[in-house]
Amino acid sequence: MTLGLAAVGPGEAEPLGRYLSALVAARGCPVHIAVAFNAVFLGYDVGAGGYVGGPIELGDFPSVSLGDATTALPVGAMVNVRTGAEAFPAEVVYKEGAHPLVDTANWGELPAWVSGAPGNAAGPGEVTTGEPPVLRERLVIDTDAFGHGLSASPAQLQRMRRKGRWVDPDGHVLLNACYDSQTAADLSDIDFYARFMSTTGRTLLLSPLAPAPFPTLLAPGTGHEQLESALKGVLRTLRDILRSRNDLRMHGDYAVTRRSYAARLADDGPLGRTVLEHLAVNVARSAVPRARRGAVPRPTAHHTAVGPALRALHGTEGLFMGLAYPTVVSHANLLITDYVRSESDEETGLLDNGVYLRLDDAWQSGGVWRAEWPGEARTSGGPNEPGGRGWRDTLPQDPSAPAVQPDAHELAAADEQTHAEVAPPWLPDDSDLGAVEGLTVANSQIDWTQPLRLRHILDSVLPLPPAVAEGLKGTEWSGRQVRLELDHAGHPLPPGDSILMTSLETDGDRSRLHDVDWPLEFVPGMLLTLSWVRGGGAVRARTTLLNTPVLIDGEEIRHRFDPRVRTRDTAPGNTWAKDHGAPDLTPKARVLRAVRIMGLLDNFGRALFPAERLTEAIARTSPGQTPLPELAETTHAMLAAGDLTEEWGSQEPSGKVHHPVIAGQPKIRLLCYTPRRADMPSRTPPGPAQPEGRHPTVGHRVHGHLRRIGHLDHQPSIEAREAYRRDRELWGLIGSLDIPPGYTYVLEHRRGS
Incomplete structure (x- = not known):
């Protein structure tokens, strides 16, 4: 799972997807990707409704004393909440910005610069430096996640709401979140969760009481950065599985069931379909100027925060208590998204009234939508992909700066044209095959990932992102040869194959390196990780070894690959001969x-x-x-x-x-x-012959883990105690030196081999 969904395989992803669907239905509120990881890693019981019955030590959770100012917490954080002498475990299941300039009394209006602003923003185009950012945030915590016997009592919750200093009447936590750096404040929810779990929440990942302590899934001696990177990979895989489920809808990183969304649309109450559709229409109309005699309408852009806009609706008092708030916020954003998709022109993206309506900030106050009139025709990205235009429009414009966020479809490599030029509607759209993914633009280097296509090998080319192509054309390397440096993991290439001299070629809106004589070791479907240093004349491309080689249709695959491209480009009759x-x-x-x-x-x-x-x-x-x-x-x-x-x-x-x-x-x-x-079979001496009619099985690794035996009135053996202490030291786990009471330790072994 650290390597992505393609490395998991449908046989393992499908049952995991069914569990995640059941989890979303059982939680009764939108499930964030980080919360989904908690459930998979620690074993959320969808039948019992909580992290119950498992060997989780609640004392390992970070202790937080909520007040006016508290260390920033991510979505998915498991904490012990302390209020005076009382304490109870809770899970943070939702988080949003609560900027003081958002008008909670006037349909969620806010200054444009707040939408998409970084953590250190102080005003239009203004940022502060020096002090770590402190952001006003709203957190929704689930106090029932660990069983009703451990949850906060109604009296405790009522007392917290009555004090009202940091908990509002709906039971949501309002606090000033203190971040340790500007970088941390601007991380995505997933990246901030991964950093939190590899630092503050590290004890939970390292606890031997977890069903499978996270370090045991990696190599011994794994450091902090590798642990965080591996966790990010697992989170991305969970995100892709959630997005693939036909019974779920995704709003950003939150998943809701289609059943709950359909129930919302069938509701005729104060937060039902009619009211939310009226809200969507009003958000779209907010940018249309009022006609005045003799006056020329001026272009306008209006920003609306969904959370405060919902609270401003008539008759909704008391309908946002606890987990109900993130549910209605997600449903409202999905409805606005569906409204834009159904009512806007496919070619221009504009509504009938000429408005361009798109999500501008997914984090602030339940999501900020930007309505712009007259709208410019823009079709890149979906309506729910935040653009951050409110903040960016207040910054000085640099016309020479390369694009930071190109449309992935602009980077799609030329696919094999095996059907007619005008394809019938039932043919698939493969425009995303070969597209650039994970493009990051730093001050000095641009990194991206893309698969190698059959067409690239046959035509001796390498497509480039616009930001890289523009950067090369704008430097002294324009018109000169560009060096392509290849690194094939695990298989050193001779100098003649590892350094290729190429030329930059532009054809319409696409740019590519030409005269690329790809080595024979580079085959269709192989994933390339590429980088270009600004101002330099070299592009670097490298492959990555899989942790375990796999057999695909009998062919051994040792490097990361895109299974979609492999299906297309290695079909029978295809060839990468010249x-x-x-x-x-x-x-x-x-x-x-x-x-x-x-x-x-x-x-x-x-x-x-x-x-x-x-x-x-x-x-x-x-x-x-x-x-x-x-x-x-x-x-x-x-x-x-x-x-x-x-x-x-x-x-x-x-x-x-x-x-x-x-x-x-x-x-x-x-x-x-x-x-x-x-998976490739382990390289062990051959065993006894298989009985006739039986096929040899490919074994899989079962990690060392604790098993409950207290109900059997058994005790762990001396060998189990020694193995537990040995593995605890090997993997750097924490906690007691001896096996917890009521458990034994099962040594690592292979099953099915």
């Missing part, structure tokens, strides 16, 4: 080629294609070859052998195909190609 030659294919290979090249792709590299259109697809992907007279028999044999499987999808009236099925659309049968994936 002659572009394609041999005659068997009927089975022609069917696989059609499904893999023209099917819908998911994150695991599965390709799904409508069975009724297979004949046309084969004709498109294998031109010049004779038709298959026995296509039905060939397909039936492939289904029986497991080369293909059947799935159900749905189809729009226009012919566009979807998977999974979308409710209300006609169902359609899909043929599914799934890459056959397995």
Whole structure:
């Protein structure tokens, strides 16, 4: 999971996805990615409704004494809340900014510069330096997360609300959050959580009482930076799994069930569909100037904070108590997003009244939406991707500065054009294959990741992000050769293959390095991590080894790869030889080629294609070859052998195909190609021969862990006690030197080998 969703595989991701869906339904409020990690790592019992029954030591949680000023806490923080002599465990499940300049009494109006402002912002375009930032924040904590016996009593909560100094009448924590640096204040929720858990909350990750202490999942002696990086990787994987679930909707990093959202839309109460749709329309209209006789309307931009706007609605008093507030905030943002998508022009992104409406700040006061009139045609990104225009428009503009946040689709590499120039609507949109991901722009260096495509190898090119291309053209290297330095992890390249002299080539709005003679070790689908130092004339590209090599359809893969690209670019009949030659294919290979090249792709590299259109697809992907007279028999044999499987999808009236099925659309049968994936078997001496008809199994590692035996009236053995102490020292765990009462220690072993 540290390497991303592609490294997990559908066999493990699917049951984890089902658990996460059940978790979101059980929590009764939006589940943040960090909270999802807590649930997976510490074992949230969706049946019992909490972290109950597991060997969690609540004393390991950081202790916080909430007041006017408190050390900043991330979403997902597990803490012991102290109020005088009382203390109770709680989990932070929601967090937002509560800037004092947001008008809570007037529909959430706020100065434009507050929207998207950094932590040290002091005014329009003004920042403070020296002192660490202190931000006003609203936290929603779940005091029932650890079982009702440990939660705060109603009397305690009522007392906290009555004092009202740092808890508002809805039971939400209002505080001045003290950050230790400007960098920490500007981190995303996920990155701040990862930093918090690898420092302040480190005892929880290192506790031997956790079902699988986090360091035991990594190499012995892993340092602070590696621990934080690995945690970020797991969080990104959980985010991708949550986004892939058909029964969930995502607002930013929060997941809600479609059932709860549908119930909101079916509600006719003060926070139901009609009221929220009226709110969305008013937010869009807020930027339209009033017509005045003889006056020329001026361009306007209006910012509205969702949280205060909801509180300003009539008849909503008492409807935001506790966990209800983040739920209605997420639903409102989803409804506004759906409103923009349904009512705006697909080409320009503008509403009928000429307004450009987009989310501008996802963190401040439940989300800040920016309505701009007259809107400029902009289609990059979705309506719920925060732009931070309110703050950025107050900064001095530097026309020579390269773009910081290019649209990922602008970076999409040229895909294999295996179908007609004007494709029918049921063909998939592969514009995101080969796109740049994780682009970061620092003061001195730009880093990004992108997969190597078959087209790149055949055409000897490397696409570049606009920021890099503009930077190269604006330096003294314009018109000169650019050095491409290749580093192939685990396989040193000879000097002639590791340093390539290339030229910068621009074609329309795309730029690329030309004359790239890719080494034979670089194959389609391989993920490249690239960097360019500003002002320099060299681009560096490197591959990354997988922790464990895998077998994909019998081929050994040792480096990180994009399974979607591999499905497309290594389909039968493709080649990365320079002659572009394609041999005659068997009927089975022609069917696989059609499904893999023209099917819908998911994150695991599965390709799904409508069975009724297979004949046309084969004709498109294998031109010049004779038709298959026995296509039905060939397909039936492939289904029986497991080369293909059947799935159900749905189809729009226009012919566009979807998977999974979308409710209300006609169902359609899909043929599914799934890459056959397995971990490489351990290199151990061969054992006894397998019985006839049995296949050798590939074992997997089971980490050392505690197992409860107290209910059996058993005691741990001397060997278990010694192994526990030995592993505790090896992995740098904390806590008691002896096994906790009621438990024994199970040594690390392999299962299924």
